[in-house]
Structures are given as C-alpha cells and as structure tokens.
Amino acid sequence: MKNVIKLLAISLLTISIASCSKDDDTIKIQKHDENQMMSIMHSMMDTMMGMQKTNDPDNDFAMMMRMHHQGAIDMSNAELKSGDDAQMKEMAQMIIDAQTAEIAQLTTFLNSHSPHGNVPEFSMQQMANMERSGKVTDLQIINGDIDHDFAMLMIQHHQSAIENARLELIYGHEDAMKTMARNIIEAQDQEIKELQQWILSDGK
Numbered sequence: 001m002k003n004v005i006k007l008l009a010i011s012l013l014t015i016s017i018a019s020c021s022k023d024d025d026t027i028k029i030q031k032h033d034e035n036q037m038m039s040i041m042h043s044m045m046d047t048m049m050g051m052q053k054t055n056d057p058d059n060d061f062a063m064m065m066r067m068h069h070q071g072a073i074d075m076s077n078a079e080l081k082s083g084d085d086a087q088m089k090e091m092a093q094m095i096i097d098a099q100t101a102e103i104a105q106l107t108t109f110l111n112s113h114s115p116h117g118n119v120p121e122f123s124m125q126q127m128a129n130m131e132r133s134g135k136v137t138d139l140q141i142i143n144g145d146i147d148h149d150f151a152m153l154m155i156q157h158h159q160s161a162i163e164n165a166r167l168e169l170i171y172g173h174e175d176a177m178k179t180m181a182r183n184i185i186e187a188q189d190q191e192i193k194e195l196q197q198w199i200l201s202d203g204k
Helices: 002-023 036-049 057-082 086-112 120-138 146-171 175-201
Strands: none
Touching (some): 036 057, 036 146, 057 086, 057 120, 057 146, 057 175, 120 146, 146 175
8 A cells, every 4th residue: 555655655745846847947048059039140240251442431330331331231131031929020021121311321421431541549449349259149038939039139139239339439530420339329229128038038
C-alpha cells in the first residue's frame, strides 16, 4: 500500500512539474545569419562602413543618415510584408513615410552643399558610434518572429540615429541639418519608448 501511495505521489509531482514547465516563458533564439531583419541591419552597416568620408560634419551626417534611413525603410517594408501585429505594421508605415520624406531632404541638401569643413573629430566619433552600434546589434536576442525582431532591432537602429544626430548638433554648422538632427532625436526617442512598451506588454 505504501508503494502505491509513493507511486501516486511521484506521478502527481511529475504532472505538476510538466504543467509548470508549459506555463513558463522560454526565450527563443534564432541564429543571426538566418534572420531576415538582422540581414537587413548587417547590409545597412556594411553600406555605411564603406561610405567615403569628407570630414565635413554636415555632409557626412547627411550621407550616413540617408543610408541609415534606407535601412529603416527596408526593415519596415519587411514588417509590412510578413508581420502580423497591427501596431508594429502601423509603426512600420509611419517610419516609411517619415524617413522617405527625410531622405528627399537629405538628397536635396547634398546636391546643393559642397563639402568645405574639415573636422576629423566628427568622422572619428561617427565611426566609433557605428562600430559600437554594430556590436550592440549583434548582442540582441532575436527569435524569428518578424514583429518581435522588427521592434527589437528598430530600437537599436533608432538609438544609433540619435547618437549620430547628437554629433551633428555638436559639430555641424548648417541650420538645415541641425534642425533635422533635433527632429530625429525627438521623433525617434518617442518611437523607442513605444517599441519598448510593446515588447514589454505584447511582444513575443
């Protein structure tokens, strides 16, 4: 009789543990080289690392930000195509609209502004920011869920844009680019907060 009771107790304990394990949240991870969003980020970083520097802060800010914005647009298009979450798809469309307009402004500026500044400190810090951003990106946990990965990587994408914009405010001279830098900081800081809140509440 005692053996039967022991077996029953063990069985109940096993069932309880199995039930708890099903309820526990587990972190899923996908290899970076198999992830669509990460591939877009890496492609963008490679493009920016190959940029020919002029050492003119305003020009280099505009050139890099144009490449950076295109990366955000590419990620957002992937979210619109493959994502499921309505909030993330709405965010993606907002990013496409805003950054397409800013790319047009950056292109207009670059076409009319000949590099004339020589501030190597800006270029050095810009490159340092890029390298640091690349390392932080490669530390991100991604799981293959397009909505989750879009939110996770767009946070880091926006943060690197903010850092670049802050450099422009320190070293830049052209009002058009300094105004854009301020707008980028304000808009993308707000979007980071929204993305973080989504991950904490709804993110997969």
